Amino acid sequence: MERVLVNIPSNPIFERVVRASADEVGQAIGLARERIEDLKLAVSEAVNNAIEHGNRREVAKVVEVVFALDAEKLEVRIRDEGGGVERVDFSRRVVEEQNLESGMHRGFGMYLISALVDDCEVSSSRQGTTLTLRLYRKDGANER
Amino acid sequence: MSDEVIQREEFGDVAVLHITTNSVDAISAAAIEANATATAMRPITVLDFANVAFINSAGISALLKFVVSARKAGHKLFAMNVSPHHQKIFKMVEMSRFMPTIEERDLAAYR
Numbered sequence: 001m002e003r004v005l006v007n008i009p010s011n012p013i014f015e016r017v018v019r020a021s022a023d024e025v026g027q028a029i030g031l032a033r034e035r036i037e038d039l040k041l042a043v044s045e046a047v048n049n050a051i052e053h054g055n056r057r058e059v060a061k062v063v064e065v066v067f068a069l070d071a072e073k074l075e076v077r078i079r080d081e082g083g084g085v086e087r088v089d090f091s092r093r094v095v096e097e098q099n100l101e102s103g104m105h106r107g108f109g110m111y112l113i114s115a116l117v118d119d120c121e122v123s124s125s126r127q128g129t130t131l132t133l134r135l136y137r138k139d140g141a142n143e144r
Numbered sequence: 145m146s147d148e149v150i151q152r153e154e155f156g157d158v159a160v161l162h163i164t165t166n167s168v169d170a171i172s173a174a175a176i177e178a179n180a181t182a183t184a185m186r187p188i189t190v191l192d193f194a195n196v197a198f199i200n201s202a203g204i205s206a207l208l209k210f211v212v213s214a215r216k217a218g219h220k221l222f223a224m225n226v227s228p229h230h231q232k233i234f235k236m237v238e239m240s241r242f243m244p245t246i247e248e249r250d251l252a253a254y255r
Contacts, residue, residue, distance in 0.1 A: 048201075100212055
């Protein structure tokens with residue numbers, strides 16, 4: 001197994017660093033461009049979630065991202081140092097009339113993650129939350 | 145990042161808002177949504193995504209401010225030069241219902 005580790009402080013500007021890393025890793029393993037774009041968006045949402053809701057933007061707290069690759073899949077683990085969560089809602093969220101009027105324009109992130117990767121899971125404790133995303137390689141071959 | 149994340153072009157009843165940042169995300173969101181004002185819009189307002197390489201949910205939230213402003217003013221809001229990936233994302237969250245995509249050539253009649 002090969003691993004790439006990226007640790008960032010809980011400042012949203014550094015989400016772009018993780019996103020750029022996702023792009024490079026995706027290219028390095030030969031994912032198709034559309035799958036790389038899906039990966040970047042899913043990782044972006046997960047990292048922003050870890051910064052905002054996990055570490056509550058406390059810059060001293062780290063978001064740890066591990067890209068782990070084997071012959072079967074790319075696994076991305078995003079871990080925060082927050083107090084944990086009871087549950088995570090991956091249900092479908094869309095723009096709705098009533099939300100427009102109320103100004104509630106957030107909440108698409110977890111739905112997008114679940115829709116864009118092959119599978120995802122959450123483990124959480126009082127020491128933090130880890131979101132694991134997986135993209136399976138098609139026959140372990142280059143997808144381009 | 146440049147402070148000017150949107151360049152405005154106006155002709156007749158049309159305002160084209162060219163998004164100049166390539167990343168519509170948590171960092172650029174505030175500067176983008178600051179342009180979602182009634183004065184920046186015209187009866188037909190078009191957001192141009194030609195330079196946009198990335199949009200996430202924080203960016204979508206910023207774009208929804210344009211939807212709200214356009215609806216309040218009774219204006220029509222469109223998107224153009226949206227990449228196939230972003231068209232897919234807009235469709236997934238049903239953003240395209242509130243901001244349909246048009247082609248640049250559709251604006252020719254207004255110029």
